[in-house]
Amino acid sequence: MPGSDFIGLVRFDDMDAAQAAAWLDGRPAAAPFALVVTPNAQHLVLIARGDPYAQACAAAALVLNDSQVVRGLARLFFGQRLKLAAGSDVTALLLRQVVRPDDAITIIGGTPEMAARLGQQYGLARIAQHIPPMGYAEQPAAFAQAVEFVLAHPARFTFACTGTPRSESLLLAVQRSGRGTGIGLSVGASLFFATGMVRRAPAVMRRVGLEWLWRLALNPRQHARRVFIDSLPLLSLVWRAWRGRRAHG
Numbered sequence: 201m202p203g204s205d206f207i208g209l210v211r212f213d214d215m216d217a218a219q220a221a222a223w224l225d226g227r228p229a230a231a232p233f234a235l236v237v238t239p240n241a242q243h244l245v246l247i248a249r250g251d252p253y254a255q256a257c258a259a260a261a262l263v264l265n266d267s268q269v270v271r272g273l274a275r276l277f278f279g280q281r282l283k284l285a286a287g288s289d290v291t292a293l294l295l296r297q298v299v300r301p302d303d304a305i306t307i308i309g310g311t312p313e314m315a316a317r318l319g320q321q322y323g324l325a326r327i328a329q330h331i332p333p334m335g336y337a338e339q340p341a342a343f344a345q346a347v348e349f350v351l352a353h354p355a356r357f358t359f360a361c362t363g364t365p366r367s368e369s370l371l372l373a374v375q376r377s378g379r380g381t382g383i384g385l386s387v388g389a390s391l392f393f394a395t396g397m398v399r400r401a402p403a404v405m406r407r408v409g410l411e412w413l414w415r416l417a418l419n420p421r422q423h424a425r426r427v428f429i430d431s432l433p434l435l436s437l438v439w440r441a442w443r444g445r446r447a448h449g
Contacts, residue, residue: 203263204280207441209247210239210257212265212282217289220264224290224383225298229356233380234261235371238287241269241431243364248437256368259375261383264290268409273434277442288400291390294357295322302326304382306353308346308370309361310391317395328353337366343373350374350384358384361391 203211215223220236227234237260239247247254257263264285265271274280299305299322307315307329315329330349336342347370350358358374360367367386374380392398401411 204274204282206244206270206274206280206282207278207438209244209437210263212239213262214283215262215264215285216283217285217293219283220262220285220290221293221298223262224294224357227383229303230381232378233358233375234383235368235375236260236262236264236383236385237368238264238266238285238290238386239270240267241434244270245430245433245437246365248433251365253365253368256365256372259372268406268411269431270434272409273438277438278445286406287385287387288390288393291359291385291387292394295394299324299357303357304328304353304355306330306350306355306358307361307391308332308350308358308367309363314391314395314397317397318391321395326355328355332362336362337369343370346370347373347377351377351379354381356382358382359391360384360386361388363388 203213205211213220224236235256237257239257243253247257264287265282266286268284271282271284274282295318301323302325304326305324305328307318307327309331310329311331312329315327318324319327328349330346332342332346333339336346350370351374358371360370362370364386371384371386374384389398393400401415405411
């Protein structure tokens with residue numbers, strides 16, 4: 201499908217959140233398991249450093265732009281008009297408009313309260329949840345147990361809430377097994393937003409690309425490193441790509 205290459209790191213599919221939800225709605229639940237990824241600025245830095253997260257992006261059925269910051273950089277430096285399909289927006293649309301009460305849903309991570317609220321608020325009767333231990337991606341037995349749980353609980357949608365790149369590695373392993381069905385999405389805190397357990401940034405802040413500032417204010421310890429250390433190298437990567445294109449162009 202049509203897409204836009206971003207500085208040689210990733211090719212984003214040309215979809216906004218509504219288009220992505222419609223595409224996912226049209227995919228049969230019994231189709232072979234497919235992975236969806238939503239890279240943001242921090243994730244693009246991981247790709248540039250050769251993190252295994254890049255393998256998930258390469259194998260994904262959809263690669264959606266999760267970042268207003270990335271969108272702004274693409275337009276400012278390269279004249280690209282990337283669409284925004286934030287993972288939290290896609291997840292919210294799926295829950296409100298796509299998922300039916302009798303659809304099987306699998307959740308990896310989160311909390312029992314979150315899964316219970318999800319079922320109550322959206323009328324979902326078939327939720328299976330597995331909460332792996334901290335650091336499970338580095339524990340072969342725990343990682344294999346999480347993969348097998350997904351395979352043993354085939355679902356229309358599998359939501360992984362264990363953070364990047366752990367969630368993507370898990371879903372990629374399920375896809376590579378060749379035994380899964382449905383769609384796997386790495387959704388971060390999206391289910392906590394959807395259930396109201398965590399308040400999302402106001403719409404106006406999201407529109408102008410300041411959701412990161414909202415999250416930083418709510419949880420400075422968790423997000424300071426993500427904003428000021430993990431994501432910041434993207435500016436250098438974009439600058440070098442821009443200089444390279446000017447030099448050859």
